[in-house]
Amino acid sequence: MHIPDGYLSPQTCGVLGAASAVTAACSSYKTAKTIKAKYIPLLSIGAAFSFIIMMFNVPIPDGTTAHAVGGALLAVLLGPWAAFISVSIALVIQALFFGDGGILALGANIFNMAFILPFSAYIVYRVVAGNCAPGSKRRWIAAGIAGFVGINLAALMVAVELGIQPVLFHTADGTPLYSPYSLNIALSAMSFSHLLVAGPVEGAISGLVVAYLQKSNPGLLSLRDTETGGGRFPLRKLVLGLGALIILSPLGLLAKGTAWGEWSTAELQAKAGFIPAGLERLSSTWKPLLLSDYGSSAFGQTFWLQAMGYILSALAGLILILLIVYFDGKFFAKGAKTRETADLASRK
Amino acid sequence: MKLPTWLQESNLGMCPCGCSGKRSKKNFVEKTLYDLSQVVRNVVFSEQIAKAPGILQRFDPRVKLVGLGCWLLTLALVQNWDLLLLAYLGLAGLAVASEVPLAVFVKRVWLVVPLFTGVMLLPALFNWVRPGDPLLVLWDFNHPLDIGPLHFPDILAITRQGLKGSILLILRVGNSVSLTVLLTLTTPWTELLKGVRSLFIPKVFVMTLEMTYRYIFVLLSIVEEMFFARKARMIGPADLKENRRFIASSMGTLFGKSQAMSEEIYASMLARGYTGEIRTITSTSLSFLDWAAVVLIVLTSMLLYTADKVMGGIL
Numbered sequence: 206m207h208i209p210d211g212y213l214s215p216q217t218c219g220v221l222g223a224a225s226a227v228t229a230a231c232s233s234y235k236t237a238k239t240i241k242a243k244y245i246p247l248l249s250i251g252a253a254f255s256f257i258i259m260m261f262n263v264p265i266p267d268g269t270t271a272h273a274v275g276g277a278l279l280a281v282l283l284g285p286w287a288a289f290i291s292v293s294i295a296l297v298i299q300a301l302f303f304g305d306g307g308i309l310a311l312g313a314n315i316f317n318m319a320f321i322l323p324f325s326a327y328i329v330y331r332v333v334a335g336n337c338a339p340g341s342k343r344r345w346i347a348a349g350i351a352g353f354v355g356i357n358l359a360a361l362m363v364a365v366e367l368g369i370q371p372v373l374f375h376t377a378d379g380t381p382l383y384s385p386y387s388l389n390i391a392l393s394a395m396s397f398s399h400l401l402v403a404g405p406v407e408g409a410i411s412g413l414v415v416a417y418l419q420k421s422n423p424g425l426l427s428l429r430d431t432e433t434g435g436g437r438f439p440l441r442k443l444v445l446g447l448g449a450l451i452i453l454s455p456l457g458l459l460a461k462g463t464a465w466g467e468w469s470t471a472e473l474q475a476k477a478g479f480i481p482a483g484l485e486r487l488s489s490t491w492k493p494l495l496l497s498d499y500g501s502s503a504f505g506q507t508f509w510l511q512a513m514g515y516i517l518s519a520l521a522g523l524i525l526i527l528l529i530v531y532f533d534g535k536f537f538a539k540g541a542k543t544r545e546t547a548d549l550a551s552r553k
Numbered sequence: 554m555k556l557p558t559w560l561q562e563s564n565l566g567m568c569p570c571g572c573s574g575k576r577s578k579k580n581f582v583e584k585t586l587y588d589l590s591q592v593v594r595n596v597v598f599s600e601q602i603a604k605a606p607g608i609l610q611r612f613d614p615r616v617k618l619v620g621l622g623c624w625l626l627t628l629a630l631v632q633n634w635d636l637l638l639l640a641y642l643g644l645a646g647l648a649v650a651s652e653v654p655l656a657v658f659v660k661r662v663w664l665v666v667p668l669f670t671g672v673m674l675l676p677a678l679f680n681w682v683r684p685g686d687p688l689l690v691l692w693d694f695n696h697p698l699d700i701g702p703l704h705f706p707d708i709l710a711i712t713r714q715g716l717k718g719s720i721l722l723i724l725r726v727g728n729s730v731s732l733t734v735l736l737t738l739t740t741p742w743t744e745l746l747k748g749v750r751s752l753f754i755p756k757v758f759v760m761t762l763e764m765t766y767r768y769i770f771v772l773l774s775i776v777e778e779m780f781f782a783r784k785a786r787m788i789g790p791a792d793l794k795e796n797r798r799f800i801a802s803s804m805g806t807l808f809g810k811s812q813a814m815s816e817e818i819y820a821s822m823l824a825r826g827y828t829g830e831i832r833t834i835t836s837t838s839l840s841f842l843d844w845a846a847v848v849l850i851v852l853t854s855m856l857l858y859t860a861d862k863v864m865g866g867i868l
Contacts, residue, residue, distance in 0.1 A: 209670075210729035211722060215629045233757060245757065246822065249764035250772075250815040256765070257772045258804055260588050262581040264796045275804075282808065294758070294765050301749075302742060302766070303595065304661075304733055309625045380685075381718040382632060385677035413801030414808070421802075422809045 206274065206363060206403075207299070208314055210307030212384045214374045217366060222312025228320050229293065232286040251283055251291035256298060263406050271402055273410040274318055276359075277326035277352035281415060282425065288323035313366055317359045326355030326411075339426050340419050349412025356407040357399050364388070364395035581796060582784050589777050593770070602738045607651030609739040613843045614748030620850040621736050627854040628728050631861040637724040640857065644731050651739050661734055666727045674722060678715040685712030742766060768814070775810060779803050 213221075258275040279288035293315045299305040306314045333347035368388030371381040386394070418425050603610060609617065631637060648658040680687060687710035737745070746766070750759040783799060791799075839847075 209726055210625060210733070211629065211670075211726035215626055218629075229758070245761055245764065246815040246818040247812075249761045250768055250811045250818070252761065252765040253768040253772050254808060254811045256769050257776055257807065260585065260592070261776075261800055261804065262584040262588065263800055264581045264793055278804070290758075290761070294762055297762065298766060298769070300733075301745065302599075302737055303592070304730065304737065307625075307729060308621060308733055309629060309729070375714075375718075376632070380714040380721070381677075382721065385674065385715065385718050385722070390676075409797060410801060410804065413798060414805045417798075417802045417805035418808070421805065425805075425809055425812060 206314075206318060206359065207296075207306030208310045208317075208363065208366070210309050212307075212370070213310050213313055213366060214370060214383050215309065216373075217370070218309045218312055221316045221366070225293070225312045225315040225320065228289060228316075232289045235286045247283075248287060248290050248294070251279060251287060252294035252298075255279055255291045256295040258410075259295065259299075263410060271406045273352075273403075273407050274322060274356060274359075275407075275410070276318055276322035277330075277348065277355040277407060277411045278414055280323035280327040280355070281330050281348050281351065281411065282418075285323045285327040288327070289319050292319035292323065317362045317366075321362050322355045322359040325358045326351040329354045339423055344426070345412045345416040345419060348415040349408040351408075352411030353404045353408035357396070357404050360395045360399035360403070361392070364391040367391045367395075581800070582780050582787070586777065586780050586784070589773055589780075592773065596742075599738045600741060602651075602653055603741040603744075605652040607653070607739060609647060609651040609735065611842065612846050613839055614740055614744040615751050616839065616843045616846050616850075617736055617740060618745075618748045618752060619847065621732060623850050623854050624732055625729055627857050628725060628732070631725075631857055632721065633861045633864050634720065634724060636857055636861055636864065637721075637728055641724070641728050641731065643853075644728065644735060648731075648735055651735070653735065653738050658731065658734065662727055662731045666723065666730060670723055670726050674719040677719060678711045680708070680710045680712045680715070685714035687711070688713040688716060764818075771814070772807065772811065776803070776807060779806070 255275055258278070259272060261273065263271050263273055274292070276288060276292050279291055282288075283291065296306060296314050296319060297311065300308055300311050300314070330347045330351035333350055334344050337343045365388065367384040367386060368391035370383040371385055371387055374382040376382065384391070415426065628637070628640060631640070645655065645658065649655055679691075687708060690708050690710045740748075746759065746763050749762065750756070780803075783803075
């Protein structure tokens, strides 16, 4: 999932880098307030831990191995803000010292793997786990679901970032300047591999580690409450923030659209002539496979329709996730209740 | 000091002649051990080059970091093949002047980039995936194809746009990766972190970064020991579920150890008078040579960018 330099246009890197910088400022403020003086050693070791678990080879059924990011696990153990700092520092070290992921693309990589992944995973974890006891089954199941959802959302972001490149940046004759795949193809390729392999791996790792810690070292699971100042997580604020993000997501489009406008009018005309010809044909090719309104209205139309397409699809995704989480929560809450009554009955 | 080559071998504890028995397919324990040793190997190797008396080693790390950003941005904006090739030749020249073995410089990039970027770009060549002007018709079906819900045009061809875009992307990715490799190989990490520190990044982040880099190697050796112990106790293949449980429990144990270690580090920091305030040694001023390098970097970037605009996009 590490995007190397060259796949994304400098403009996209700039927008995502700015988003990551703002989040970094927020998180340093937030963690400085809550973790206080223990802040630096805890985060440094957290970052080193994050770097190391990205190197664990996890065996998967076909005999090969895959890697986990561990962002969801860190979000569950240390809270999302500390997870953001830890994963981003691990990413910086990977990019600077080991050449994994690009330097210009660092902002984008941090945004995907250190922001989207831990934060979405944390929300899912809190919603599914609720206020159940630290040792209950629901906790590790929640961590598993959180890992799965988190990495898939991060993959979705990567697909969107790569997918908007050929629409926005190409020469007059349609030669793509950066990543060549359109949104539809990028989305299906990324979601295919992440729903099937990376998602289950991340989910299994998060769930199994939490289950292990419940058995062997339960104190670590409540680390977040004691070290990070405890208090309820401002879920409503984050949901509001995410809503704002959904609405703002086409703004990135706008920013890049104007940057693209630097080119000459002849090229622009050629561009306007190209999009319907090439991409509409393509979208009709792939239309039956994906959300139909996404395919047809997102391409070949004006900017505003395109923006609407983004907002709609982002909303649809969010609603789907919330629905799944809601029903999961109901299901597990019921399970917990029956288990409680069973316990009571056995005691009697 | 130069490490002998047999010490840099990544194949841990295995006789190179293969006399210690037939080696079966690597399992995840060996793979992880291999990856871990690879990290250390890379670090040792780059520290060796960073100490060599080359051109790039002479400059201040701040200059190098600014130059890296400047050149990466320029490379991302340039669209002309000739200019990108020229830039690569320039980078190769710099590598030679900085005593980076040319074979390493070329192999590190061109063994990896075509493998990943090339495979990823392969489908984009064809008109079924990305429409464009056909350059080489591979197959003519005479009628449009309908496979289930998919509709394909009647010819399968490699498109001009697809080919041009792919070459451009491979050239650009190769150049960017080479540039980054050049920087990391010629700068010791302590220097690099010193450079990062003076680039308007909050001290807290830089200090965390420094400590992280240090403790990565501590955690690395802990994990190495855990995996070696596991390998020593294994007499046959374990099943998938068992293996995954082992991975998860070693991650959990590692987290516990890390947390305990951070407490100890904090205590020792307090004992040495840490008050939460970060103090660093103020960095020295840039020499004349460094300023000259900055001017040269900015000039070459502007020159490349203007040349690209004048010479026009891709061929």
